Amino acid sequence: MSNSLSERAAIVGIGATEFSKASGRSELQLALEAAKAAIDDAGLEPADVDGMVTFTMESSEEIAVARGLGIPKLTHFSRVHFGGGAACGTVQQAAMAVATGVSKAVICYRGFNERSGRRFGAGRQGRTPDIPAALPTDWYAPFGLVTPAAWVAMFARRYMHEYGATSEDFGRVAVADRRHAATNPKAWFYDRPISLEDHQKSRWIVEPLHLLDCCQESDGAVALLVTSSERARDLRQPPAIIRASAQGSSFEQEMMTSYYRDDISGLDEMGLVGDQLWEMSGLRPDDIRTAVIYDHFTPFVLTQLEELGFCKRGEARHFIADGRIELDGELPLNTHGGQLGEAYIHGMNGIAEGVRQVRGSAVNQVDAVENVLVTAGTGVPTSGLILGRA
């Protein structure tokens, strides 16, 4: 416990809307419903909340959420940049606010109509971005790289080349996620598992990514309530202690396109997050019984396992073979179904699953969970958490 932030704060409430393709209501309403559910889950009142953290991409302002919930005062509000890379970073912000006494209870939230509203997968729209401030440079769109899948594909191809990984190796991640979603009634793909053959037969999106390598697009919201570990003991739910939290951005970092490093078969920023998580928590990969590994696209799950030290560089394809990351394996991943199976809520639903695994209340509960590792968006400046039992 080299860092004073370790174990100072805990996630004491989780809340979510249903996950759908068309919520039929505003993004603000989704955020409010999730936040209210998280507060209820903790056994607190809206007036107990005095801090809020969300993503810079979030459309619902902290003050709109506060007005909606009737929260009388906020003493901390901040946002984390870089898309899904923000997810665990919001919890770190909350933990820091709580540990320093700036706030007593902080809501972290993210809600969007990402399927029925603006779809990230549709790519950048607009032919001539004539407002330079909107995008200071663009070295990719003129050549057709406008979607997250396309940006990731470039890394994935190089990874395959370096280490001999195949599309089937990526497919095993999708199969595991969908298997877990199949037994999670809240998952969009509940009761709809896939086979490796289904994965291989699914159409190309951007080579080498098939449709089933890509996460879904979802409407929904998730909120998490963070307070001090001390206070957490008196609340309704078993707390998920924040053993470690970290952010990371590395050399020549870009948003999804860090193509100018000597080697792009890794994710340097996730390595940086991992190093901090292990140091802060005093734990090692062996201490992790289950993890939620950000899965907007399957190839980066392999890369993350390597960067986090679960296996050596280039060996993830062997590590995940034979069902190791499935429910009855040694390291079940994304037991809620992940973003491929449950929903794409920018990683926040993965943190909620981490909390449930620590509480022992997950629908696909893993035995004897002491610590869960959760990661945030990949290819972007990112973040991670280790949550543990009190």
Added chain:
Amino acid sequence: MSELEKKKTEFEARIREFVGLPEGPPYLCPDAVNEAMIRHWCDAMGDQNPAYLDADAAAETVHGGLVAPPTMLQSWEMRGYPMHDATRLLPQNNQRKLHAAFDEAGYTGVVATDTEQEYARYLRPGDRITAETTIESISEEKATALGIGYFIVTRSVFSDEQGEEVGNLSFRVLKFKPAQEAQAAQESAAAPAKPTRIRSPYGHDNGWWWEACQEGRLLIQKCSGCGELRHPPRPMCGSCQSTEWDSIEASGRGSVYSFTVLHYPPIPGYDFPCPVGLIDLEEGTRICANIAGVEPEDIHIGMKVECMFDDVDEGLKLPFFYMVE
């Protein structure tokens, strides 16, 4: 080239000859800046600022006397009714000639879209203003709600009797084919406007690189401090923090470091499947660009490539990397 395209090319060549021309000789505004016109203007605008209307009160202001509202600038040169009657404008008026060329080609509609003004000083009663107007630019053909047309920007510079600039303004109009005619024209022959590729915005830090592309040159930024080459361009060297830089022209030779082939979603303006590569240039930097001249399934990492510039859209050249045997 179809007959219709040929006609369009000829028409565009004709109108573009006007860019840079003066509208006509310098125009001495008919009336000196005067209190009566100022008062009418203020009445019409509902502006009761005493600096414009009340000589005694104006004397107490920073102006020390009456001044004209700056936004009146253009009104001093307005020519009233003759503006609507071409026969009363000087025949050598280039703007009139330009509009006539548009009218002949069917772009009979005209609408003012916007103006931007800059003021150097307040005008005072008695100032005698001369306006010099230039045809500054004509856009590409645009599809608008009114119809297909071109934006024409003129710039007027206003000066006083000493020849000092007192202000200037740009004025933009749309000359268009009223939508019905445009539709008829389209039905007769022309294909709908082809969607174009997404362009990079040109800013301080990257515009020069894209401009060189339009000249068919592939540049690499070079630090003047330590000599390091870098791409993508940026204003400071990450190795020595120098903000001085130059560029070298790349040989265009390199090899494929990684690549992808885009299938979905089909973005308008691009041909699918669309191969894109990360190319390691022989100079040592890496660049993202399209790969061409090879079947997607034959692309492989390590493949030798060479850069050629292709016109992808009107006014847009992009580097393409072709396989080298």
